[in-house]
Amino acid sequence: MEIFFTILILTLIVSLSGVVTHILPFQIPLPLMQIVLGALLAWPKFGLHVDFNPELFLVLFIPPLLFSDGWKTPARDFLRHGGEIVLLALVLVIITVVGIGYFIYWMVPGMSLVAALALAAVLSPTDAVALSGIVKEGRIPKKLMNILQGEALMNDASGLVLLKFAIAVAMGTMVFTVSGASLEFIKVAAGGLLAGVTVTWGYSKLLRLIIRWSCDDSATQTVLLLLLPFAAYLIAEHVGVSGILAAVASGMTIGQYGSRNTPMALRLRGNSVWSMLEFIFNGIVFIMLGLQLPDILATSINQAKLDPTIQTWMLFTDVIFLYAALMVLRFSWLLLMKRISLRFMKKRPMVFGEYSTREILIASFAGVRGAITLAGVLSIPLLLSDGTAFPSRYQLVFIATGVILFSLVCCVIILPMLLRGIMVSDNALSHKEEQMARAIAAEVAIESLRQMELQLTHYEEDNVDRQIVNEVSVRVIGYLRRRIDGHADAESAIKIENLERRMWLNALRAERGEYYNLRAQQKISNDTLIKLLRDLDLLEALLVEKKHE
Known part of the structure; x- marks a missing residue:
């Protein structure tokens, strides 16, 4: 019964969070409001404590959200901006893991290189869902928003795959080599995309049979549609490839090819159900983040007091310096992409080639961190294979959570100022x-x-x-x-x-x-x-x- 009441309370808070944002005399983005409400629920007086299981979180929330984002992402625009997306979602992620990893290793005393690289890996994915909640639709130019959404869809997989490599090295189950990691990444990524397309193809065949047997049974068809992202994710993970990319590929396949011959009743009911689930799941993700805040804060401060090499104030300064380093690296990479486009890609320039410094700053601060970062850092094991504690785990959790919150706050403050006066002709x-x-x-x-x-x-x-x-x-x-x-x-x-x-x-x-x-x-x-x-x-x-x- 306790789990049942917890689910009811979380769903109620998600529903009321939107009402609260409209009642308040000042404007606050919905994701931040949901984080605040989650933190208030976890306060000792209320006593709502939810055990955060990262594996369950990834399976329950991430596949449907990524599936929905993939469904709404036009494959034509995704392929048209494929160069920009690959440079951001793959190349920038690798640069972030290596560059920011060594920066963390240099900045945080006592942290091992493997732990620093693991933290850089969980900080590399961006969150387009959080960005959409902060910036109203139509404020950011459509081309740029398509690239940011495509980047967020793809860098979730690349960041988590690199995190798995770092954890495997720390656990002693893998010896890292550049060639081995590259081949493994290609296998995991390509296999995930193939798994998503294959599962969706099987779903479309099954749907045709059900339509033939029972034309008006739209309820069964809708339930099968709801199960599709979970099936794609679990099957992909079972065969050892990226379940995240499988969910993305499944959603994009449905959006591109699957809806044309879909019955009208299923289209209407499916759109309504997915809109509701997307709102609830997005809200629960941020409320879960808020629920973890008091415990993460208390545990990290207590652990810092026991560590003679760390002082409490250093944890907060680490968050600020690390976020600044992430923004500088992202801005520099976008600026480099612009220079490369203007100099070497005159026939088919990238979108960033025509952007001003102001627009590149918008793209930089739009790279907020969110649910995947939280799930990734909390999935780091407590103990190594020899039974000793995972090095600096409490610092990793605190810094990652701090960067999530700090990126959201900076996005709320800075992006509206950067977007002021920009006319969107879309x-x-x-x-x-x-x-x-x-x-x-x-x-x-x-x-x-x-x-x-x-x-x-x-x-x-x-x-x-x-x-x-x-x-x-x-x-x-x-x-x-x-x-x-x-x-x-x-x-x-x-x-x-x-x-x-x-x-x-x-x-x-x-x-x-x-x-x-x-x-x-x-x-x-x-x-x-x-x-x-x-x-x-x-x-x-x-x-x-x-x-x-």
């Missing part, structure tokens, strides 16, 4: 794309309706009078013409409602197919496609609901 472009797509799809739908009218009048299907067919066709086509011209539709007559509904459903299917074609031709973005498809799904749901009344 909204206007998206509106133009939407209008263009609606007009083109309406033309295709009109042609489809004319063909349907010819079939009905030729075969006199269901003994429908030709005059009624023509009347209904004119009304629906008139609506579509008015959509092109930007006018609204009048309400249909009751006596021809059934025929009009059939024509509408036919037109909606034609429009949906044309929207996918427009995305395939790269005439509209993935965000525009999702918005247009949702409008069609809602209209189709309304038509189907009226049919069953």
Whole structure:
């Protein structure tokens, strides 16, 4: 019962956290509010203590969140910015582990090199979820946000793989070599991507069978969709590859190929369920971070008092200096990417090649740390294989937690100042794309309706009078013409409602197919496609609901 009540309390706090942020007279980002609420819950008076199991945390929360992010990440944009993402999510992570690792080894007295490298590895992943909670949608240019989200999706895996290497070296189960680590990383990364795509392919085959056996069983189909990220993660981990990348690949595969032939009921229910779960899981992640804060703070301070080489104030200064080093390294790397693009990539320059120093600073401070960093540092074992304590573990946990909080606070303070006055033109472009797509799809739908009218009048299907067919066709086509011209539709007559509904459903299917074609031709973005498809799904749901009344 205790676990049950804990889950209820956490879910309630997540739900109320959004209300609290709107009630307060000053604005505070939702992730920070959830961390504060978690810390208050863990205060001795309240006494809510949740044992943090890093392995359970990774399995329960990370796969669905990464799956959802992958689902919303357009593969076209991801591949278009693949060079930038690889340079940030792989090359920068390696530079961070080596450079920051040796910096920590030099800065923190008594810390071993392996422990320093492990800390640098857990600090290398960034958190796009926390960034989205701090910066409102549409504030950061879409191109930059796509790169930051792609970086966050990929560097979670690279950072945790390097952490496993560091732990294995510390435990004495592995001898580190550059060639061995490189081959292992390629195997783990490629295997994770392949596992995610394979599991999703199997899911799509199973879904087709279920649709064939039970067309209206959208509840079963939704449950299977919810289980998909966990299946991809667990299967990948079982075969020894990256479960994180498997969850990302599964989400991107579903978003790119799996939704086109998905039943309408599953699309609507699945979108609603995933929106709710994403909100709850994101909230619980930050509340869990807050719940761990009092214990981490107390344990670290007590351990520091027992260590003659460490003073308590040094732990706090280590956090500040380390965060500053991370920001300097990230800014320098982005600036170097800009210089390389301008000098050697004039035909196909990178996005950062056209950015000003101010925009590079935005990309630097947007690299906040979050849930993966916390889960990674707490997954470091307490004891080595010989039974001795893992070197400097309490320092690793304290510094990593401090960097998470400090990066969030700096992001809250600095990013709004950097973004002040920046005009984001993505909204206007998206509106133009939407209008263009609606007009083109309406033309295709009109042609489809004319063909349907010819079939009905030729075969006199269901003994429908030709005059009624023509009347209904004119009304629906008139609506579509008015959509092109930007006018609204009048309400249909009751006596021809059934025929009009059939024509509408036919037109909606034609429009949906044309929207996918427009995305395939790269005439509209993935965000525009999702918005247009949702409008069609809602209209189709309304038509189907009226049919069953």
